[in-house]
Amino acid sequence: MYLQIMADNVCIKKDRNMDIYFESGEIISLQNEYPLNCDGFFVRQLKKNELEKLKNNKITLIKIYTYNKDYEFYMSDVDNHTIENQMDCLSSYEIKNLMR
Template sequence: MKNIKDYCSLFFILCGLSMFNAQNAVDSISKTAQFDCKITQTKQKMHNKYFVSAPELRLRANNQSYVYALFQLGKRENKVFMYIRILDKNVCIKKDQILDIQCLNGKVVSYKNDFHVNCDGIFVKKFNAKEIKNLSQSEMSIIKIYTYQKNYEFLLSRTQNYNINNQLHCLSAYKIKQS
C-alpha cells in the first residue's frame, strides 16, 4: 500500500496543479493529435527510482458543468499507470472503486482503483501488458468514474483517444534511463 502513496505523490509532482481552477480550464478536445511521444523524464527520483510521464489530457465532464479531470499516463519500474484526478470539491473515491471505459464497439472494461480512500478525486490504475494491449486496440468513447456522492462521465473525442493510445504505446516501449 505504501507504493500507491508513492504513485499519488508522483501524480502531484507530475501535474503540479493542486490549486487548479476548473472554470478556467480548457479540455483537450480541440487540440490536435500528437504524433510524437513527448515523454518527460526528469532527474528527480521517487524513493530512489526514476519515473517518466506523458503529457496530461484535460477531460470535461459530460454530466456536470465546469468540472474537469486531469488524465495522465506515467511509468515507473517498467509498469504503466493511469492517473485521473477529478477537479471538483469533495470527490471521495474508495479503494477498489470502479472506473468504466466504454468503447465504440460497445465493449465496457472496468478497472478498480489501486489508490487508497481519498476525497481528492484521485483514481490510480496500474496496467499489466494484457490490459495495455486491450486498451490500445479499442477506440474508447466514454470514461465513467463512480464516486460516493455522484458519478462522472467523460466523453472522449477521436483526437483524445488517439493521444491516449499513442501514449500507451510510447510508454510501453520506453526504457527508463538510469542516469
C-alpha cells in the first residue's frame, strides 16, 4: 500500500500507525515501513490476509497519524470500489518482500 498526503511538510514517522475503520466496526492498524519522511509518504507491504480484508470489507475511514496533525479520509462507495479493483489487480501478483 502506497499513500501520499498531498500537503506541504507532512512528516510521517516510520512505524507510526495508520488506522483503517470498517463498516463492521472493526479497526486494523498498519505500521509505516517507509523511513521517516516529510513528503507525506506512507508505505506498507500488505500481507495476503490484509489484502483480503481490504478487498472484502467496506472501509468507512482511514486515519493517518503524522507529527503535526492527524489526517482523516472518509471513504465513499466509489472509493471502496476503486480499492476493491486495485486489490483484485494486486492479488494476481505473487507477494514478495521488496522492502528490506
